Amino acid sequence: MLYGRGAEQAAIGRLLDEARGGRSGVLVLRGEPGIGKTALLEHAAAAAGPDFRVIRATGVEYEAELPFAGLTLLLAPGLDRLQALPGPQRRALEGAFGIAEESGPAAGRLLIGLATLGLLAEMASEKPLLCLLDDAQWLDGSSAEALLLAARRLQAEGIVLLLAARDDEGAFPAAGLPELRLAGLDEAAAAELLAAPAGFGDLAEAAAPTGGAGRVPPDVRRRVLAEARGNPLALTELPAALAAEPAGSAGSGRLPLTSRLQLAFHGKVSRLPVATRTLLLVAAAEEAGDLAAVLRAATALGAGPDALAPAERAGLVRITGPEGAAVLAFRHPLVRAAILHRAPLQQRSAAHRALGEALEDGDRRTWHLALAATAPDAALADALERTAERAEARGGHGAASSAYERAARLTPDRDGATRRLVLAAEAATEEGRLEHAEALAERAGARTDDPFAHAMIAHVRATAHFWRGDHPAAYRLLLDACTPGIEASHAARMLFQAFHAAWYVGEEPVGAVLDRLAALRLPAGEPAAPLVRHLLAGTLPLLGRPAPPLPSARETAAEARRAGAVPSDLVQLCGATLILGRDDETYELAAGLAAEARAKGAVGMLPTVQFFLAEAELFHGRHRDAEVTATEALALAEDTGQRQWVSQLGSLLACLAALRGDADSCAALVRRALAGAGPGGAPPAGEPWAQWALALLDLGRGRAGEAADRLRPLTTGRHRHHVGATRAVPDLVEAAVRLGTPELAAEPYERFARWAAATGQPWAHALRLRCQALLGPDELAESGYLAALELHRDSGRPFEQGRTALLYGEWLRRERRRTDARPHLRAALEAFDLLGARPWAERARTELTATGTPVPAGPAGGPLAVLTPQELQIVRLAAQGRSNRDIAAQLFLSPRTVGHHLYKAYPKLGVASRGELAGLL
Numbered sequence: 001m002l003y004g005r006g007a008e009q010a011a012i013g014r015l016l017d018e019a020r021g022g023r024s025g026v027l028v029l030r031g032e033p034g035i036g037k038t039a040l041l042e043h044a045a046a047a048a049g050p051d052f053r054v055i056r057a058t059g060v061e062y063e064a065e066l067p068f069a070g071l072t073l074l075l076a077p078g079l080d081r082l083q084a085l086p087g088p089q090r091r092a093l094e095g096a097f098g099i100a101e102e103s104g105p106a107a108g109r110l111l112i113g114l115a116t117l118g119l120l121a122e123m124a125s126e127k128p129l130l131c132l133l134d135d136a137q138w139l140d141g142s143s144a145e146a147l148l149l150a151a152r153r154l155q156a157e158g159i160v161l162l163l164a165a166r167d168d169e170g171a172f173p174a175a176g177l178p179e180l181r182l183a184g185l186d187e188a189a190a191a192e193l194l195a196a197p198a199g200f201g202d203l204a205e206a207a208a209p210t211g212g213a214g215r216v217p218p219d220v221r222r223r224v225l226a227e228a229r230g231n232p233l234a235l236t237e238l239p240a241a242l243a244a245e246p247a248g249s250a251g252s253g254r255l256p257l258t259s260r261l262q263l264a265f266h267g268k269v270s271r272l273p274v275a276t277r278t279l280l281l282v283a284a285a286e287e288a289g290d291l292a293a294v295l296r297a298a299t300a301l302g303a304g305p306d307a308l309a310p311a312e313r314a315g316l317v318r319i320t321g322p323e324g325a326a327v328l329a330f331r332h333p334l335v336r337a338a339i340l341h342r343a344p345l346q347q348r349s350a351a352h353r354a355l356g357e358a359l360e361d362g363d364r365r366t367w368h369l370a371l372a373a374t375a376p377d378a379a380l381a382d383a384l385e386r387t388a389e390r391a392e393a394r395g396g397h398g399a400a401s402s403a404y405e406r407a408a409r410l411t412p413d414r415d416g417a418t419r420r421l422v423l424a425a426e427a428a429t430e431e432g433r434l435e436h437a438e439a440l441a442e443r444a445g446a447r448t449d450d451p452f453a454h455a456m457i458a459h460v461r462a463t464a465h466f467w468r469g470d471h472p473a474a475y476r477l478l479l480d481a482c483t484p485g486i487e488a489s490h491a492a493r494m495l496f497q498a499f500h501a502a503w504y505v506g507e508e509p510v511g512a513v514l515d516r517l518a519a520l521r522l523p524a525g526e527p528a529a530p531l532v533r534h535l536l537a538g539t540l541p542l543l544g545r546p547a548p549p550l551p552s553a554r555e556t557a558a559e560a561r562r563a564g565a566v567p568s569d570l571v572q573l574c575g576a577t578l579i580l581g582r583d584d585e586t587y588e589l590a591a592g593l594a595a596e597a598r599a600k601g602a603v604g605m606l607p608t609v610q611f612f613l614a615e616a617e618l619f620h621g622r623h624r625d626a627e628v629t630a631t632e633a634l635a636l637a638e639d640t641g642q643r644q645w646v647s648q649l650g651s652l653l654a655c656l657a658a659l660r661g662d663a664d665s666c667a668a669l670v671r672r673a674l675a676g677a678g679p680g681g682a683p684p685a686g687e688p689w690a691q692w693a694l695a696l697l698d699l700g701r702g703r704a705g706e707a708a709d710r711l712r713p714l715t716t717g718r719h720r721h722h723v724g725a726t727r728a729v730p731d732l733v734e735a736a737v738r739l740g741t742p743e744l745a746a747e748p749y750e751r752f753a754r755w756a757a758a759t760g761q762p763w764a765h766a767l768r769l770r771c772q773a774l775l776g777p778d779e780l781a782e783s784g785y786l787a788a789l790e791l792h793r794d795s796g797r798p799f800e801q802g803r804t805a806l807l808y809g810e811w812l813r814r815e816r817r818r819t820d821a822r823p824h825l826r827a828a829l830e831a832f833d834l835l836g837a838r839p840w841a842e843r844a845r846t847e848l849t850a851t852g853t854p855v856p857a858g859p860a861g862g863p864l865a866v867l868t869p870q871e872l873q874i875v876r877l878a879a880q881g882r883s884n885r886d887i888a889a890q891l892f893l894s895p896r897t898v899g900h901h902l903y904k905a906y907p908k909l910g911v912a913s914r915g916e917l918a919g920l921l
Helices: 006-020 037-051 069-084 087-096 109-123 141-153 187-195 218-228 232-243 257-270 274-285 291-300 305-313 333-342 345-358 362-372 378-393 397-410 414-431 434-445 451-468 471-481 488-503 507-519 528-543 553-562 567-579 583-600 603-619 623-639 643-660 663-674 687-700 704-716 723-727 729-739 742-759 762-775 778-792 798-814 818-835 838-850 869-879 884-891 895-909 914-920
Strands: 025-031 053-058 129-134 159-166 179-181 317-320 327-330
Touching: 006 025, 006 037, 006 129, 006 159, 025 037, 037 053, 037 129, 037 159, 053 069, 069 087, 069 109, 069 129, 069 141, 087 109, 109 129, 109 141, 109 159, 109 603, 109 623, 109 895, 141 159, 141 397, 141 623, 187 218, 187 232, 218 232, 218 257, 232 257, 257 274, 257 333, 274 291, 274 305, 274 327, 274 333, 274 345, 291 305, 291 327, 291 345, 305 317, 327 333, 345 362, 362 378, 362 397, 378 397, 378 414, 397 414, 397 434, 414 434, 414 451, 434 451, 451 471, 451 488, 451 643, 471 488, 471 507, 488 507, 488 528, 507 528, 528 553, 528 567, 528 742, 553 567, 553 583, 567 583, 567 603, 567 723, 583 603, 603 623, 603 643, 623 643, 623 869, 643 663, 643 687, 643 838, 663 687, 687 704, 687 723, 687 729, 687 838, 704 723, 704 729, 704 742, 723 729, 729 742, 729 762, 742 762, 762 778, 762 798, 778 798, 798 818, 798 838, 818 838, 869 884, 869 895, 869 914, 884 895
Parallel strands: 025 159, 025 179, 053 129, 129 159
Antiparallel strands: 317 327
């Protein structure tokens, strides 16, 4: 029975009821040790009843992380359903769990999380699924990340995921998931529990000081209520401990409650026979509850199987599971903590050594022997490095970092230890533990003078700075590390990252990186060589410097692939082609890379590729396509903690909201994109796009002054070379002319004109002509507009064509040529209505009315405008005849979630089946 937990039980009950109806839900239960988290998980299992399938796992505090240990335990009941997953997801889990027939490249963290979602959904296909995870703060990092990724994507699978975690600072961060913090019981509930004959069922019986908690002496009862502060575990454990204290003693009350409870548990342990204490220490050191291994190791230390019985009778441990696969579980994690923390180092080392010798599993054996080691051991260090390599192959970068770091401690020679520290730092960076990665890099750097080692260390530190948003520091580190002694192929990769950092610092740093890249002498057949040439050709004209001809992205990609480049190497090409206005090439390359990433499961690179794809779609006037692409990419970026792309994609979506005239969404997306400045107040990566978004919102509403105030610093400041800043110049020209201050746009326009000439793109020349028509002289305006419209005609950019037609129609009306203005204004209105660009449509409608042709308000965005981006994405795939399972595999959702979105989309579109979708689209 639970006391004083009515609200918490009701919250769990609501989640279970929703899951019975097909909805999924997540709840993180937080609180101090003993506050009742486990009891609530047990209540959930009982309340679920036969309606639910229940799976559960528990995190174990253990210094040696075993990759995916917690996830393997939780998902083990569903491994028979692995074959139902799409190939990349199935292979990701098989690799993570170490059951793949042959090893391949490690799956990305996002793919393993998506595969976890897929397997959970398969397990919920016949009845709702209840997943219970206790002590989540002790999950290995790989398991925690996969579960959190899956949790954030649960929608309509009929799954309830309950996670219990301590509320210690930094324990199991679960941003974005609903949480319920457990407070202590109120005075009435605490007194009721203390008086109960068996407050925690059979486990409470051992805690009762005189055969039942109801017979607690009055003086002890008062102290228990005061010291327990409503903690249920303390209410059952402290009576015996306080009753055993000498009369008048009150010093224990000054200890933190957790320490007080540990002492209470350790008091029970200390009264057990020596052999039993030895066996319990071995059990506490063994991370998996493997009873057979514990008994073998304890026997080697002189504690036979008979030593287990006293611990069971004391209620400290219990044995579960069938014979041959029995599991030893401690009554509470504080029992394990009390035993481990109070055992002398010599005894802990002996326990680990005995476990290492008793275990057959290579990695577990190696870890225990390493924990027992007290001096350098070359053979053991080598074995631990192999353990780290296997962990990396499975995607367990956190476990690999721990193994490399401990291997470094055991390595006798200085250079070998330094190399392993660098490997540990690189793995920690992959895990996202940036502060720890930097600390490891600092330790490694203090041990060596080798230039290459320092280059590797600088690369680690620069990566950490870059992902924090400290682009200047990342740029300086990488540039300084590329000394003449560094191999050219490795220098190229470092300089590529330096270019990325420099892009956010300013034009001068970009030029410095390009100079270093141009000076590289890359060997024949080096995959980076064609990429370097393409980056130079695409970027130097932006800086006003001569450059070689720019080959097509397709040619460059083909050459790089023949030399051995992998898809992730080609991502930079997407940005390089955008810089010089080759938007169609960007679209083709990015779309191909995105499709390849989906097919292979390399979804970690999707946010980057999809950002470039969404840019190309936006510039081509395919606003809804850009919204669908960017919305999916933003969710993926948030799932994987790619803060740079969260900022960039959020700002791009803000631009799309501005074009729709959705001020509230635009403002919210900008706030989200700009949240969290980098070190030293450095702006987030999406700041240029965000300023453009707000300026477009102002311009669409006719607030030319506000728009100019935003666009002027964007197009003249340190980000003026950015793609968005370059493309925003025609907007500045329009705003400045409307204000009667065309001189504000003079210098940015000259730069834009040079850039447009360098691109050789007809659409860029059309925008230059439009700007010329706006800037004057007035007698040349008409010829400029007409020439621009002629170039727009075949450019496939309806929004820009509509903008030019609107400006020309406005000019004609001001010239009192109303009849001539009407066809251009009608064309603009049709384009804006189709695109859902409401502010510009209203401008065109107002101008048409002023010519004497009133136009009623029309639909904005076409029939599909009523759908959310995810619904639109699913509807399009369904219209191609794809099944729910195929769509789910393509979009990294569960089939039931796909069905749920189709069920919502059909009524909005007025259709009843897939067959009707094709005609509608």
